[in-house]
Amino acid sequence: MSPGFTSQMARNIFYGGTLFFALLFAVLIFDTESRIPARSNVAELTPAVVRGKHLWETRNCIGCHTLLGEGAYFAPELGNVYKRRGPDFIKAWIKTQPTKIPGRRQMPQFDFSEAQLDDLVEFLKWTNGVNTEKWPPNIEG
Numbered sequence: 001m002s003p004g005f006t007s008q009m010a011r012n013i014f015y016g017g018t019l020f021f022a023l024l025f026a027v028l029i030f031d032t033e034s035r036i037p038a039r040s041n042v043a044e045l046t047p048a049v050v051r052g053k054h055l056w057e058t059r060n061c062i063g064c065h066t067l068l069g070e071g072a073y074f075a076p077e078l079g080n081v082y083k084r085r086g087p088d089f090i091k092a093w094i095k096t097q098p099t100k101i102p103g104r105r106q107m108p109q110f111d112f113s114e115a116q117l118d119d120l121v122e123f124l125k126w127t128n129g130v131n132t133e134k135w136p137p138n139i140e141g
């Protein structure tokens with residue numbers, strides 16, 4: 001340490017640096033929080049979407065599937081399944097499980113009503129609208 005560097009200076013750097021980065025952290029938190037409503041499509045959170053999410057949680061879809069990368073890796077990612085397959089495919093698919101095709105992983109039959117299937121589709125449509133910064137990189141990803 002050079003003789004000109006006093007413990008007073010060290011203390012000032014410590015407190016000044018701590019204050020600067022604490023304030024920077026607060027600004028970044030505020031910035032992130034203020035962007036969430038636009039990024040998460042909160043305006044499109046209809047009651048049907050909420051009902052669909054409830055089905056998603058109570059039937060443990062996440063126990064096999066990932067949604068926007070979170071969940072289990074047994075079955076395909078469903079964050080973009082609305083764009084990838086479309087609403088009619090999703091409903092028909094869920095209705096016709098399990099496929100019982102030998103060698104393929106199986107999905108259970110949930111015996112959903114038509115209204116419940118519509119709610120699930122609404123939830124998957126909403127999820128598909130979340131801004132994920134172009135993730136996954138390709139449609140089948």
Ligand code: HEC
Nearest residue numbers: 059060061064074075076081090093104105106107108120
């Ligand atoms: C026990 C595991 C399991 C659970 C629980 C499960 N799935 Fe699946 N799901 C699968 C498997 C495995 C596949 C792929 C099967 C195949 O390709 O033959 C699949 C495929 C799908 C597909 C088609 C995906 C695509 O890319 O074509 C949709 C849509 C789907 N599941 C929706 C759901 C929903 C909604 C729930 C909850 C209500 C759910 N799954 C619960 C195992 C599961």
